[in-house]
Amino acid sequence: xxxxxxxxxxxxxxxxxxxxxxxxxxxxxxxxxxxxxxxxxxxxxxxxxxxxxxxxxxxxxxxxxxxxxxxxxxxxxxxxxxxxxxxxxxxxxxxxxxxxxxxxxxxxxxxxxxxxxxxxxxxxxxxxxxxxxxxxxxxxxxxxxxxxxxxxxxxxxxxxxxxxxxxxxxxxxxxxxxxxxxxxxxxxxxxxxxxxxxxxxxxxxxxxxxxxxxxxxxxxxxxxxxxxxxxxxxxxxxxxxxxxxxxxxxxxxxxxxxxxxxxxxxxxxxxxxxxxxxxxxxxxxxxxxxxxxxxxxxxxxxxxxxxxxxxxxxxxxxxxxxxxxxxxxxxxxxxxxxxxxxxxxxxxxxxxxxxxxxx
Amino acid sequence: xxxxxxxxxxxxxxxxxxxxxxxxxxxxxxxxxxxxxxxxxxxxxxxxxxxxxxxxxxxxxxxxxxxxxxxxxxxxxxxxxxxxxxxxxxxxxxxxxxxxxxxxxxxxxxxxxxxxxxxxxxxxxxxxxxxxxxxxxxxxxxxxxxxxxxxxxxxxxxxxxxxxxxxxxxxxxxxxxxxxxxxxxxxxxxxxxxxxxxxxxxxxxxxxxxxxxxxxxxxxxxxxxxxxxxxxxxxxxxxxxxxxxxxxxxxxxxxxxxxxxxxxxxxxxxxxxxxxxxxxxxxxxxxxxxxxxxxxxxxxxxxxxxxxxxxxxxxxxxxxxxxxxxxxxxxxxxxxxxxxxxxxxxxxxxxxxxxxxxxxxxxxxxxxxxxxxxxxxxxxxxxxxxxxxxxxxxxxxxxxxxxxxxxxxxxxxxxxxxxxxxxxxxxxxxxxxxxxxxxxxxxxxxxxxxxxxxxxxxxxxxx
Ligand SMILES: Cc1cc2nc3c(=O)[nH]c(=O)nc-3n(C[C@H](O)[C@H](O)[C@H](O)COP(=O)(O)OP(=O)(O)OC[C@H]3O[C@@H](n4cnc5c(N)ncnc54)[C@H](O)[C@@H]3O)c2cc1C
Ligand code: SF4
Ligand code: SF4
Numbered sequence: 027x028x029x030x031x032x033x034x035x036x037x038x039x040x041x042x043x044x045x046x047x048x049x050x051x052x053x054x055x056x057x058x059x060x061x062x063x064x065x066x067x068x069x070x071x072x073x074x075x076x077x078x079x080x081x082x083x084x085x086x087x088x089x090x091x092x093x094x095x096x097x098x099x100x101x102x103x104x105x106x107x108x109x110x111x112x113x114x115x116x117x118x119x120x121x122x123x124x125x126x127x128x129x130x131x132x133x134x135x136x137x138x139x140x141x142x143x144x145x146x147x148x149x150x151x152x153x154x155x156x157x158x159x160x161x162x163x164x165x166x167x168x169x170x171x172x173x174x175x176x177x178x179x180x181x182x183x184x185x186x187x188x189x190x191x192x193x194x195x196x197x198x199x200x201x202x203x204x205x206x207x208x209x210x211x212x213x214x215x216x217x218x219x220x221x222x223x224x225x226x227x228x229x230x231x232x233x234x235x236x237x238x239x240x241x242x243x244x245x246x247x248x249x250x251x252x253x254x255x256x257x258x259x260x261x262x263x264x265x266x267x268x269x270x271x272x273x274x275x276x277x278x279x280x281x282x283x284x285x286x287x288x289x290x291x292x293x294x295x296x297x298x299x300x301x302x303x304x305x306x307x308x309x310x311x312x313x314x315x316x317x318x319x320x321x322x323x324x325x326x327x328x329x330x331x332x333x334x335x336x337x338x339x340x341x342x343x344x345x346x347x348x349x350x351x352x353x354x355x356x357x358x359x360x361x362x363x364x365x366x367x368x369x370x371x372x373x374x375x376x377x378x379x380x381x382x383x384x385x
Numbered sequence: 386x387x388x389x390x391x392x393x394x395x396x397x398x399x400x401x402x403x404x405x406x407x408x409x410x411x412x413x414x415x416x417x418x419x420x421x422x423x424x425x426x427x428x429x430x431x432x433x434x435x436x437x438x439x440x441x442x443x444x445x446x447x448x449x450x451x452x453x454x455x456x457x458x459x460x461x462x463x464x465x466x467x468x469x470x471x472x473x474x475x476x477x478x479x480x481x482x483x484x485x486x487x488x489x490x491x492x493x494x495x496x497x498x499x500x501x502x503x504x505x506x507x508x509x510x511x512x513x514x515x516x517x518x519x520x521x522x523x524x525x526x527x528x529x530x531x532x533x534x535x536x537x538x539x540x541x542x543x544x545x546x547x548x549x550x551x552x553x554x555x556x557x558x559x560x561x562x563x564x565x566x567x568x569x570x571x572x573x574x575x576x577x578x579x580x581x582x583x584x585x586x587x588x589x590x591x592x593x594x595x596x597x598x599x600x601x602x603x604x605x606x607x608x609x610x611x612x613x614x615x616x617x618x619x620x621x622x623x624x625x626x627x628x629x630x631x632x633x634x635x636x637x638x639x640x641x642x643x644x645x646x647x648x649x650x651x652x653x654x655x656x657x658x659x660x661x662x663x664x665x666x667x668x669x670x671x672x673x674x675x676x677x678x679x680x681x682x683x684x685x686x687x688x689x690x691x692x693x694x695x696x697x698x699x700x701x702x703x704x705x706x707x708x709x710x711x712x713x714x715x716x717x718x719x720x721x722x723x724x725x726x727x728x729x730x731x732x733x734x735x736x737x738x739x740x741x742x743x744x745x746x747x748x749x750x751x752x753x754x755x756x757x758x759x760x761x762x763x764x765x766x767x768x769x770x771x772x773x774x775x776x777x778x779x780x781x782x783x784x785x786x787x788x789x790x791x792x793x794x795x796x797x798x799x800x801x802x803x804x805x806x807x808x809x810x811x812x813x814x815x816x817x818x819x820x821x822x823x824x825x826x827x828x829x830x831x832x833x834x835x836x837x838x839x840x841x842x843x844x845x846x847x848x
Contacts, residue, residue: 045642045704048436048516051497063702085522086515088433088640092426095635095642225493226522 032105036070039097042089049083053222054214054373055099056083061376068194071113074106075191075362075369078221080233084302085226091301104304110365114194115356116186124357125306127313133350141342141349144168151338160265163338164345166258176352183356188364195372203375210377211370215363229297236290240318243283247325250276266332277325284322288315314359321347387555387562392418392534393847394840395554395567397541397607399423400432401517401829402811403573404524405836406843408492410571411531413844418565419528420539420556422574423602427638428537429521430575431599431783431812432829434640436517437510438489439826441482448486448496450508455479458509465822475818477792478827481834486511489833493523510826539563541574541607546614549798551807568847569806571839572796573832576784576812577605578625579637584781587623594686596630596780601637608813611788617799620785620816626823627677632687632776633705645775646700647707648676649763650745651692652734653777655683658717658726660734665752665762674823681779688777689720691731693769699745707773716772735766783828785820787813794839806846808839 027035043049043059050056055076062069081100089095112121123129145151145163161169213219221237223230254273257263267273292315295308324344331340355361394410396403399421407419421428441458442449458479463470486496495514499507506512513520528535536558543555553566577583579601584592612618634643649669652660662679666672680688697707710716717727737756743749743765751764788809789797796804811832818831 041702041706042642042704044702045644046640048641050500051512051514057500063698082515082519086519088516088518088638089642090426093638225526 027105029109032109033067033070036102036106037065039099039102040065040070040073042095042097043099046089049086049099052082052086053078053080054370055103057380058373058376061380066197070106071110071191071365072195072369072372074103074110075365076373077103077107078218078366079104080222080224081227081230081299081302082222082224085224098302100302101304104307107362107365108304108307108310110191111187111357111359111361114187114190114365115361116183116190121357124354125310127309127316129357130313130317130350130354133353134346137346137349137353138342140172141345145338145342160332160337160341163341169345172349173352176349180352180355184361184364187356187361188368191365192368192372195369200372201375201379203371204378207371207374207378210374211367214370214374215367227298229294232290233294236287236294239283239287239290240315241287243280243285243287243322244318246276246280246283247322248280250274250280269329274329278329281322281326281329284318285326288319288322291315292319311359317347317351317354317358321351387564389564389566390418391566392416393568394418394843395420395565395570396840397554397570397572398430398574398811399428399535399537400430400573400575400811400832401435401520401524402432402832402836402839403571404429404492404521404528405833406571406573406808406810406840407528407533408524408531409837409840410844410847411528411533411840413841415569415844415847416534418534418536418567420536420541420554420558420565422540423537423600425537427600427602428525429518430603432832433518433521434516434599434638435513435520435829436641437506437512437826438485438829438833439482439509439824440486440511440830441479443483446486448498448511450499453509458482461509461824462819462827465824466819467821469820471817474790474792478818478831478834481837482830485830485833488837489520492527494520495523506825541610544570544610544614546804546807549802549804551804569843570808571794571836571843572607572611572788572807572809572813573811573836573839574607574813575600575603575605576815577608577786578603578781578784580604584625588681591681591686594778595627595681596632596634596639596643596778597637598628598630598634598639598641598643598780598782599637603812605784605786605813608787611796611807611809615798615800616804617789617797619787619789619814620820622786624785624816624821625677626674626782626785627681627779628673628782629676629680629688629690629777630780631703631705632778634778634780639780642704643780644673644701645690645703645777646673647690647692647696647703647775648672648777650696650699651690651767652731652760653688653690654722654727654730655688656685656722658722658730660730660756660758661688663758663761665760665764667762668748670825676777677779677781680777686779689722690775690777691716691727691767692773693767694771694773695765695769697773703775705775707775709771709773711770711772713767713772716774720774720776731767734760734764735768738764738766782823783812783815785816787816790814790817790835793842794835795842806843808843810836810839 055073079100083099084090087097089097218234221234223233250273324347328340328344393415394417396407396419407417411417441455462475497512497514539556539558542557545552551570553564556563579597581592630643631645649665708719713731714724714728717724737753741751743751748762753760753764790809794808796807796809
């Protein structure tokens with residue numbers, strides 16, 4: 027389906043839903059639909075990023091396929107989310123290559139080669155580094171340069187995407203966002219209030235918990251990395267840190283959260299009814315979960331093997347996974363939280379305005 | 386040789402009434418088979434298109450505001466019944482309705498907070514979260530958990546009744562004939578609104594132009610079988626509940642979305658380009674249900690709601706976009722009508738509109754003088770382009786013809802007495818309380834109350 031056809035199909039389905047409104051109690055999307063009578067392309071992108079794919083509506087819908095109306099909101103919104111990640115991302119032209127699993131694998135291979143070459147050139151070896159001294163494989167300066175560039179790339183990609191999306195989903199008569207809208211959106215986001223499941227898909231009720239595992243696991247690992255940077259730069263304490271140190275403990279807990287969360291979400295995905303998903307979105311979601319899983323698993327493996335002679339290759343592989351994760355981040359499912367959070371801010375603002383006007 | 390199976394209670398049908406009966410029979414220790422004519426996706430007949438129950442309550446509840454007393458509920462029924470109502474059964478349904486929400490919640494049905502679209506009924510009606518199909522999913526999930534046997538694509542074809550005792554049923558399941566012997570049976574197979582050839586008997590060729598809002602599977606052969614076996618009929622054979630729906634709706638199963646609320650905001654003309662009824666007689670929810678019958682009596686069974694851009698966003702959005710034109714004559718041509726005739730109708734109407742203050746929420750003072758038929762409220766000139774139109778057809782919700790039951794839900798016999806082990810519930814007995822008119826949410830409420838009584842009664846007979 028072309029972009030234009032997808033938008034037309036979206037508007038058709040929204041018209042049916044807005045004449046029906048039976049789903050209005052399920053999630054935020056429905057009220058946002060009811061607040062409008064006509065739909066712009068950007069409104070569809072907004073709804074799509076409010077939808078948390080719980081599937082309640084499609085199983086409740088008497089007009090779902092095989093009915094001739096063919097109403098299938100989770101599938102529609104998944105396709106629209108994919109389209110919105112492509113449309114708003116910067117730089118856009120590579121989106122198709124890096125959105126799926128293959129893009130990630132190419133990035134991993136590229137990073138592997140790069141790190142191995144750098145290691146050979148600067149240190150003269152990949153294997154045989156001793157005693158868990160990571161910097162004997164890749165120097166601190168190299169790591170800082172590579173990951174600094176990646177961080178910049180990621181922030182620009184996400185930042186510009188966010189800005190474009192935000193500009194698009196607002197209208198001339200949108201009211202100014204207030205602090206309480208943002209606080210409300212943060213509350214929605216942190217509690218994953220809208221990430222329910224449905225009894226019609228037994229496993230889906232677990233999604234929320236696995237997602238918490240991934241999200242908080244990632245935050246803990248991120249915190250561990252920041253702490254490590256602080257210790258090495260400010261306190262001049264060099265890695266490896268002892269297992270009982272905060273850096274390693276945070277890393278372990280976060281890594282386990284990521285492992286369990288990603289594996290769980292992948293398992294839940296196996297059980298979904300494929301009629302209710304968009305194939306492209308499904309594959310890209312799976313690819314992202316695998317990439318997170320590989321980062322976490324290789325990280326924990328590195329911890330286990332850091333005192334052995336294979337530390338070097340394991341480190342290179344782990345860093346390659348991390349670098350590929352960041353490199354593909356503007357295109358992969360990784361960036362979904364940005365669009366979701368912005369959609370939630372917009373929703374909080376709209377909700378407040380409609381409460382004021384009594385609708 | 387036909388295969389044969391046995392159970393305590395056979396339930397015919399798969400909607401709200403049938404599942405209420407099946408679950409309550411199961412709770413009273415009976416082994417139950419449910420036969421549903423439709424395939425799995427379409428299970429639940431018209432019930433899958435519904436949204437709310439009407440519930441009596443003497444105190445505010447979690448999901449309902451203020452109170453709704455039994456007397457008020459009964460008064461509301463009497464008001465729509467037009468003088469023909471079985472008071473005893475009506476009172477029973479009203480009184481037992483209070484216990485329904487708790488029972489339905491136990492079956493897994495979830496409820497919605499009163500929201501924008503439902504607020505005006507929040508005192509009298511309770512809304513299922515996600516509507517009728519979500520409710521049916523909950524019913525079926527619970528039934529499966531309780532090991533009730535559910536057969537899809539299984540249609541009752543014939544019944545074996547000797548005197549006043551049901552013996553067995555002949556069922557066509559995925560094309561094969563199976564005989565089910567049961568100690569008791571509950572019939573809950575809906576009305577016959579989808580049976581065009583029956584509708585034809587009373588409406589002639591007009592029936593071909595009707596839209597059936599709900600399931601295509603309610604063909605009424607169960608009612609027919611029971612009447613042939615000596616059951617006492619209720620309700621007039623030609624009576625149905627019908628509303629104005631978008632003329633572009635599918636023949637079957639268009640459900641709630643095809644309804645159109647534009648009528649009071651403009652005028653309605655028939656194929657000849659003439660108005661035929663007061664579009665502003667009363668509030669739309671009160672007059673909504675007469676328009677199906679009105680349109681069914683127009684040539685070609687079609688009509689056209691015409692409005693202008695002043696009011697196009699004043700009613701619930703429509704499922705299909707309106708037809709648009711920059712002049713009334715152009716609009717008429719797009720609709721395939723005689724342009725000069727429609728222009729003349731609009732001009733005459735416009736000239737008759739009196740000055741007033743347009744207030745869509747009230748019975749306002751905008752009306753016409755000197756035009757036949759008059760428009761009593763919300764009459765504004767149709768003069769601001771672009772102009773919009775929706776084609777309208779008669780959308781049939783359900784039929785009233787069915788079988789008589791007693792307060793214990795047993796099927797009554799025309800020759801006096803009742804069937805010993807055959808019960809009925811749902812749309813096919815709705816005519817026992819209301820033979821015309823309708824009260825929003827009463828269909829589900831009566832179906833569930835009588836279904837529960839029937840299921841329990843059947844289980845008791847079986848033991
Ligand atoms: C669009 C729409 C909206 C409505 N909204 C509401 C509402 O909000 N509230 C309300 O109270 N009422 C509403 N109604 C009315 C309501 O649908 C009916 O009152 C109620 O659903 C009837 O329930 P039932 O179980 O008797 O019949 P149904 O739900 O129609 O079930 C009949 C079942 O019998 C099966 N069947 C038919 N023939 C056979 C056979 N020979 N063998 C086996 N199975 C057979 C059918 O497949 C079907 O599953 C609405 C109706 C429509 C069309
Ligand atoms: S998904 Fe189906 S049931 Fe829900 S609002 Fe849309 S049309 Fe209605
Ligand atoms: S899938 Fe769930 S979150 Fe998405 S629109 Fe439907 S009900 Fe809302």
